[in-house]
Amino acid sequence: MANNLQEKILEVKNLKTYFHTDAGVVKAVDGVNFDLKRGETLGIVGETGSGKSITALTILGLIPIPPGKVESGEIIFEGQDLLKCKISNLKHFRGNRISMIFQDPMTSLNPVFNIGNQLIEAIQAHQNLSKKQSYDKALELLDMVGISDRKKRMKSYPHEFSGGMRQRAMIAMAIANSPSILIADEPTTALDVTIQAQILELIDGLKKKTNSSVILITHDLGVIAKYAERVMVMYAGKPVEFASVNDIFYRPLHPYNLGLIGSVSKLNEEKKERLKPIKGTPPSLIDLPKGCTFALRCKFAIKPCWDSFPPTIEEEQNHFVACFRAKEFLNGSLKRE
Numbered sequence: 001m002a003n004n005l006q007e008k009i010l011e012v013k014n015l016k017t018y019f020h021t022d023a024g025v026v027k028a029v030d031g032v033n034f035d036l037k038r039g040e041t042l043g044i045v046g047e048t049g050s051g052k053s054i055t056a057l058t059i060l061g062l063i064p065i066p067p068g069k070v071e072s073g074e075i076i077f078e079g080q081d082l083l084k085c086k087i088s089n090l091k092h093f094r095g096n097r098i099s100m101i102f103q104d105p106m107t108s109l110n111p112v113f114n115i116g117n118q119l120i121e122a123i124q125a126h127q128n129l130s131k132k133q134s135y136d137k138a139l140e141l142l143d144m145v146g147i148s149d150r151k152k153r154m155k156s157y158p159h160e161f162s163g164g165m166r167q168r169a170m171i172a173m174a175i176a177n178s179p180s181i182l183i184a185d186e187p188t189t190a191l192d193v194t195i196q197a198q199i200l201e202l203i204d205g206l207k208k209k210t211n212s213s214v215i216l217i218t219h220d221l222g223v224i225a226k227y228a229e230r231v232m233v234m235y236a237g238k239p240v241e242f243a244s245v246n247d248i249f250y251r252p253l254h255p256y257n258l259g260l261i262g263s264v265s266k267l268n269e270e271k272k273e274r275l276k277p278i279k280g281t282p283p284s285l286i287d288l289p290k291g292c293t294f295a296l297r298c299k300f301a302i303k304p305c306w307d308s309f310p311p312t313i314e315e316e317q318n319h320f321v322a323c324f325r326a327k328e329f330l331n332g333s334l335k336r337e
């Protein structure tokens with residue numbers, strides 16, 4: 001668990017990012033609050049469409065406007081609110097102080113430029129280095145991410161790389177300028193299990209080597225359990241639970257988090273039980289219910305759940321949850337089954 005005395009490198013406050021479409025207003029991110037400490041890995045988990053990636057893209061200023069719009073909030077990084085920065089100033093932070101590894105490297109890498117050119121461009125965009133110095137730096141980066149035969153690979157195009165090598169090249173570009181924060185958005189999508197483990201170990205090793213911070217976005221709770229120190233659970237654009245990784249897994253206080261944990265197979269259990277899927281589907285982000293967004297799928301729902309969205313309360317130290325029944329889970333009067 002991260003030390004509470006660690007410096008907060010990023011603070012996100014009441015962030016709301018909506019998309020204005022012909023069908024209505026999509027509340028993709030609707031009141032997100034969290035902080036990130038130097039040197040820690042913060043996991044963000046939730047189903048597809050819960051707002052995980054949009055949160056990350058908003059931090060980087062990559063939301064298409066229109067139809068997207070940041071309705072409210074603050075993103076405080078190194079004492080500055082990124083939402084108030086001019087585009088020219090934001091470019092100083094994006095790819096330099098804050099970098100992102102995207103889900104699909106094949107669509108993130110430019111197919112008409114070789115890997116070397118793309119790496120050198122990423123370096124020269126933020127560092128005052130000569131072409132020779134940038135080339136040498138690119139070779140060093142390929143070495144750091146475990147790509148062999150570096151000089152040959154500098155001349156290769158993305159389609160000549162395997163999926164794992166493309167992801168390594170993306171990581172090399174992301175760390176080219178020694179960012180303070182590395183956002184990894186489903187960094188192992190479409191990779192086989194062995195390559196997934198290598199990529200995650202690589203990101204974790206680079207984080208420890210440079211004392212950078214990582215925001216790890218994934219739907220894989222096993223990955224979160226191994227690499228994250230704190231976790232934010234999101235549902236329908238809202239954070240519903242935020243705590244240390246141990247509390248999230250061993251003292252869950254929100255029914256949605258209980259459902260996520262119950263739907264994952266546990267290999268170390270002697271008695272194998274059927275998985276318990278969460279019944280129903282997430283609500284439309286265009287037509288959200290008046291009360292708790294999870295109430296329709298929650299077997300613990302009571303009358304207040306239908307009337308208003310529960311406030312986020314610190315039920316115990318550094319364990320925040322938005323649920324009217326969290327205290328009952330905490331004191332044991334309501335069983336987590």
